[in-house]
Amino acid sequence: MSTSILRLAWIYPDLLSTYGDRGNLLVLAHRAESRQILTDSLLVRSDQAVPREADVYLVGGGEDGPQALAAEKLIADGALAQAADNGKVIFSVCAGYQIMGTSFVASGNKHAGLGLLDMTSDRGPSRAVGELAGAVHPQLGLESLTGFENHGGRTYLGNETAALVPQVSHGIGNDETTEGAWRGKVVGTYLHGPALARNPQLADLLLAWATGTELAPFDETWTSQLRAERLAALAHH
Numbered sequence: 001m002s003t004s005i006l007r008l009a010w011i012y013p014d015l016l017s018t019y020g021d022r023g024n025l026l027v028l029a030h031r032a033e034s035r036q037i038l039t040d041s042l043l044v045r046s047d048q049a050v051p052r053e054a055d056v057y058l059v060g061g062g063e064d065g066p067q068a069l070a071a072e073k074l075i076a077d078g079a080l081a082q083a084a085d086n087g088k089v090i091f092s093v094c095a096g097y098q099i100m101g102t103s104f105v106a107s108g109n110k111h112a113g114l115g116l117l118d119m120t121s122d123r124g125p126s127r128a129v130g131e132l133a134g135a136v137h138p139q140l141g142l143e144s145l146t147g148f149e150n151h152g153g154r155t156y157l158g159n160e161t162a163a164l165v166p167q168v169s170h171g172i173g174n175d176e177t178t179e180g181a182w183r184g185k186v187v188g189t190y191l192h193g194p195a196l197a198r199n200p201q202l203a204d205l206l207l208a209w210a211t212g213t214e215l216a217p218f219d220e221t222w223t224s225q226l227r228a229e230r231l232a233a234l235a236h237h
């Protein structure tokens with residue numbers, strides 16, 4: 001952080017904002033403020049330039065048309081690629097996640113992505129809809145991830161990108177085996193829910209990366225109830 005205010009940029013809410021992904025912004029702001037870390041939330045519409053000086057960039061889910069448009073605009077804008085180069089945190093969900101790869105398929109056409117994650121997406125045989133969960137890559141030291149998925153795409157990771165979840169226990173995720181990806185501080189996932197409400201340790205990991213500090217403890221009474229409820233729901237899937 002170059003100033004004492006943590007700047008959270010929510011990218012293109014007018015195009016990429018399905019399934020309550022805005023909650024990820026609210027969760028990050030709330031969990032930071034509760035630790036006396038001041039935040040500034042920047043809503044960046046698709047007709048605006050993406051700020052170059054944010055600390056965390058959030059890119060949400062979307063339908064095929066808006067997703068393809070968002071990818072074109074983000075490539076032309078250049079700020080996200082620069083942010084990744086500068087070690088800023090980027091958290092992307094579903095359509096936003098596919099955009100981080102080298103290419104994706106939307107409405108039957110192949111589109112270029114930002115290439116910040118070494119992966120490609122194409123279409124699967126059916127839509128993946130429902131609960132998605134699994135144990136996290138040990139290097140990240142987080143509890144299991146849970147969330148809701150709804151996507152037609154399938155994602156294939158290259159060698160430069162590790163899976164967030166090497167083996168899903170429920171749902172489809174990337175390709176019925178792995179789920180999500182990360183490289184440096186660029187993270188992507190198919191988890192809606194919103195993901196950071198359902199996986200508060202992941203929220204804190206992003207905040208710790210962005211601030212370079214260890215975070216004070218947080219009262220997890222409500223978050224652990226939500227997690228327990230959602231993990232119990234998996235038993236019915």
Ligand code: GLN
Nearest residue numbers: 061062094095151152153
């Ligand atoms: N359009 C993409 C797909 O269906 C992403 C969907 C989403 O973001 N929920 O694969």
